[in-house]
Amino acid sequence: MKRQYFYYFLLVCTSLLWGGNFVAGKFMVGHTSSLTLTDLRWGVGVLCLLPIVWLQEKRLLPPKAAWIPLIFMGLTGVVFFNLFMFWALERTTASNTGLISALNPLSIAVVSFFLLKEKMNGRQIAGMFVSLFGVIIVMTHGEWQRLLQLRFNLGDLFMLAAVLTWGFYAVASKAAMKYVSPLKSTLWGGIFGLVILVPFDAASFNLIDPDPAFWMAVLYIGVLGTVLGMGFWNIGVKHVGGTTSGMFLNLNPIFAAIFSFFLLGEQFTLLQAFGTAVVIGGLLLFSYRPRRKMQTISEARSASSL
Numbered sequence: 001m002k003r004q005y006f007y008y009f010l011l012v013c014t015s016l017l018w019g020g021n022f023v024a025g026k027f028m029v030g031h032t033s034s035l036t037l038t039d040l041r042w043g044v045g046v047l048c049l050l051p052i053v054w055l056q057e058k059r060l061l062p063p064k065a066a067w068i069p070l071i072f073m074g075l076t077g078v079v080f081f082n083l084f085m086f087w088a089l090e091r092t093t094a095s096n097t098g099l100i101s102a103l104n105p106l107s108i109a110v111v112s113f114f115l116l117k118e119k120m121n122g123r124q125i126a127g128m129f130v131s132l133f134g135v136i137i138v139m140t141h142g143e144w145q146r147l148l149q150l151r152f153n154l155g156d157l158f159m160l161a162a163v164l165t166w167g168f169y170a171v172a173s174k175a176a177m178k179y180v181s182p183l184k185s186t187l188w189g190g191i192f193g194l195v196i197l198v199p200f201d202a203a204s205f206n207l208i209d210p211d212p213a214f215w216m217a218v219l220y221i222g223v224l225g226t227v228l229g230m231g232f233w234n235i236g237v238k239h240v241g242g243t244t245s246g247m248f249l250n251l252n253p254i255f256a257a258i259f260s261f262f263l264l265g266e267q268f269t270l271l272q273a274f275g276t277a278v279v280i281g282g283l284l285l286f287s288y289r290p291r292r293k294m295q296t297i298s299e300a301r302s303a304s305s306l
């Protein structure tokens with residue numbers, strides 16, 4: 001039971017770190033292209049992960065059985081997710097992008113159901129939609145007319161593709177971690193993604209007047225957002241499943257709003273605070289397990305380890 005809460009804590013930390021990515025991104029805009037930003041992020045991440053994985057495991061190469069899911073992790077989580085998201089940002093509004101990204105938990109749940117047979121009960125489904133409702137409150141500031149003013153276009157389709165891609169990334173990482181550790185899966189997913197992505201960016205790689213704030217943002221996203229964030233995320237997926245891990249993504253816009261309030265001077269209203277409480281309530285409803293059921297699961301795991 002305590003170990004379960006530890007994994008939940010890591011997933012909250014993941015959302016905290018990824019919420020900071022949105023703020024760090026403010027300092028990177030205008031200095032280079034989307035492809036180059038992705039290369040820099042994962043380049044820093046891979047360079048940091050290499051010595052960590054070596055020190056922990058004394059072996060860098062993954063077994064052959066892990067190669068296909070690791071390559072699929074690189075394709076989905078590094079290449080396609082980032083490309084779809086950046087293409088979306090170029091063609092649609094930040095409001096549309098943010099609201100569509102709130103469908104990430106649902107995407108992971110659907111893909112995990114069909115490919116991994118992960119099921120949800122009625123309480124978990126209710127918790128998912130309660131949490132989604134809270135996210136909408138946070139992102140619209142409680143001004144429901146914003147939803148009526150949304151206009152959908154090609155960029156929104158790209159964002160939907162990004163959301164669906166992340167669902168497949170969660171499934172791929174779950175498959176890869178049957179053979180390798182969460183950190184090694186993060187490392188090799190990044191390596192395979194860079195091998196695919198860098199050739200397309202090599203000819204146009206360019207930095208425009210990078211300042212100290214830009215490099216600090218690159219280090220934050222590369223070290224904290226990628227090494228720690230992706231590492232914590234994959235640990236969560238391995239131990240509690242993609243569907244449960246996906247629920248914690250609803251905390252991303254909340255942490256982004258809080259960071260923006262303190263670091264960028266943006267507003268954080270009482271309605272957003274209420275929305276935050278609704279999101280947390282949905283998470284608690286989703287992740288709650290009766291004590292008797294938890295004891296049964298614990299006994300089953302103990303028996304299987306004998």
